[in-house]
Amino acid sequence: MMDQPLDLSISNHEIVKKKKFTIDYLTSDIPRQARPTLMIEKDSSCYPYLNQSMLPLHPVENQLNNEHIFIQSRLKEHVVPNICSPPLPNPTLEMVNGGHGIKNPLFDCATEALQIQYANAINHGEEFICGLCAKTFKLQRLLNRHLKNHSQLKRYLCTFCGKGFNDTFDLKRHTRTHTGVRPFKCDQCDKAFTQRCSLESHQRKVHGLNHKFGYKSRRNKLYVCEDCGHTSPDPTHHYEHIKILHPYSPLLHRYYDKRQFKFDSNSSSTSSSSNNNTIISISERSYSSPHRHEMDLE
DNA sequence: CTGGGGAAGGGGCCC
DNA sequence: CGGGCCCCTTCCCCA
Numbered sequence: 409m410m411d412q413p414l415d416l417s418i419s420n421h422e423i424v425k426k427k428k429f430t431i432d433y434l435t436s437d438i439p440r441q442a443r444p445t446l447m448i449e450k451d452s453s454c455y456p457y458l459n460q461s462m463l464p465l466h467p468v469e470n471q472l473n474n475e476h477i478f479i480q481s482r483l484k485e486h487v488v489p490n491i492c493s494p495p496l497p498n499p500t501l502e503m504v505n506g507g508h509g510i511k512n513p514l515f516d517c518a519t520e521a522l523q524i525q526y527a528n529a530i531n532h533g534e535e536f537i538c539g540l541c542a543k544t545f546k547l548q549r550l551l552n553r554h555l556k557n558h559s560q561l562k563r564y565l566c567t568f569c570g571k572g573f574n575d576t577f578d579l580k581r582h583t584r585t586h587t588g589v590r591p592f593k594c595d596q597c598d599k600a601f602t603q604r605c606s607l608e609s610h611q612r613k614v615h616g617l618n619h620k621f622g623y624k625s626r627r628n629k630l631y632v633c634e635d636c637g638h639t640s641p642d643p644t645h646h647y648e649h650i651k652i653l654h655p656y657s658p659l660l661h662r663y664y665d666k667r668q669f670k671f672d673s674n675s676s677s678t679s680s681s682s683n684n685n686t687i688i689s690i691s692e693r694s695y696s697s698p699h700r701h702e703m704d705l706e
Numbered sequence: 707c708t709g710g711g712g713a714a715g716g717g718g719c720c721c
Numbered sequence: 722c723g724g725g726c727c728c729c730t731t732c733c734c735c736a
Contacts, residue, residue, distance in 0.1 A: 543716095549722055550717070557716075577726055578714070585713070599711095605728070606711065613710065624718075624728060 504576050506634050506659050508583040509564045512572065583634060591632040591639045604630075 502511040536551040537544050540558050545551040553574075556563070562572025564579045568586040573579040581603065584590070590600035592607035596615045601607040604627060611617040621627060631646035632639050635654050640646045650657050 545717090547722095552723085554716080573714090575725075577724095580726095582714075602712075603714095603728095605730085606713090610711075626719090626727075629726085 504564055505580050505583060506657055508568075508587075508634060509566055509573075509576070509579045512561065512563055512565050580634060587634060587637075589632065589634055589637040591630060591637065593639075 503509070504511055536546070536548055538551060538554055538558075540555075543554060545554060556574045563574045564576055565572050566579060566582055566586070568583070571582065573582065584602040590602050592602070592604050593600040594607060594610060594615075596611065596617070599610060601610065608619055612619070628641055630639055630641055631643060633646070633649055633654070635657065638646075638649050638653075640649065647660075650659055654660075
């Protein structure tokens with residue numbers, strides 16, 4: 409199966425400079441001494457549990473000097489840790505989102521506050537009502553998730569800027585503002601977008617294309633490599649791309665997670681990529697992976 | 707002022 | 722039931 413060279417599409421994304429975050433996080437009414445500081449060592453790896461000497465460096469921005477990147481958050485409740493001291497790997501920090509984010513080590517401290525909010529929640533017949541904003545929910549777990557939105561303490565932190573999110577998908581979506589990954593490409597022009605809705609809005613407004621999808625209908629899943637912007641509709645192709653080009657990605661450990669890789673019988677490693685960007689040809693043998701999933705695709 | 711696009715909040719649904 | 726993925730929507734910025 410791997411005798412033929414494998415064609416992989418690599419998007420020509422650029423690292424987009426977003427001044428917005430720099431301004432947001434460096435201007436604050438919080439006294440400078442009181443601001444938490446996120447210090448990311450320039451050469452630190454995003455994959456602290458693996459062999460750092462073999463890992464790719466992360467594209468970074470907001471660089472203020474040659475050795476370190478200091479990003480000061482105006483959101484004092486984000487609990488921004490110092491992730492370069494003690495030296496990585498730091499067992500107290502758990503990476504998420506393929507190494508682009510970390511679990512907030514102090515998130516458990518929010519449990520008490522959440523319990524107070526739970527106590528304020530009202531069970532009114534078959535409805536669950538938020539005691540803080542009076543929004544109603546049909547299911548308890550929807551109320552539970554809603555209550556987290558009231559908490560200022562966020563579960564996941566962006567390793568680029570320290571901004572916090574309760575949802576890893578929100579973190580992943582946010583990370584694209586730092587990496588410049590734009591998976592959703594317009595087939596009518598050269599524009600690309602970080603979100604599918606932005607692409608569909610663009611096509612509707614600029615090209616006059618109407619959606620052929622029903623309201624809230626699911627689109628075909630597009631697998632996106634958050635490291636380089638490579639996209640594929642095929643989970644097998646996506647997995648092969650990560651295995652070959654990003655052999656130390658934590659995503660490879662989630663081969664059996666159906667939320668990450670939805671393999672099916674029609675999935676083929678030879679399917680073409682959905683974008684029209686630079687095509688490079690890579691020999692499988694040239695990138696032999698030491699990973700234990702080497703034979704999983706046979 | 708307006709339109710296009712970026713970014714993120716909120717909620718539905720699947721695993 | 723929680724985590725994760727996705728869609729809809731809104732807000733904001735900028736040309």
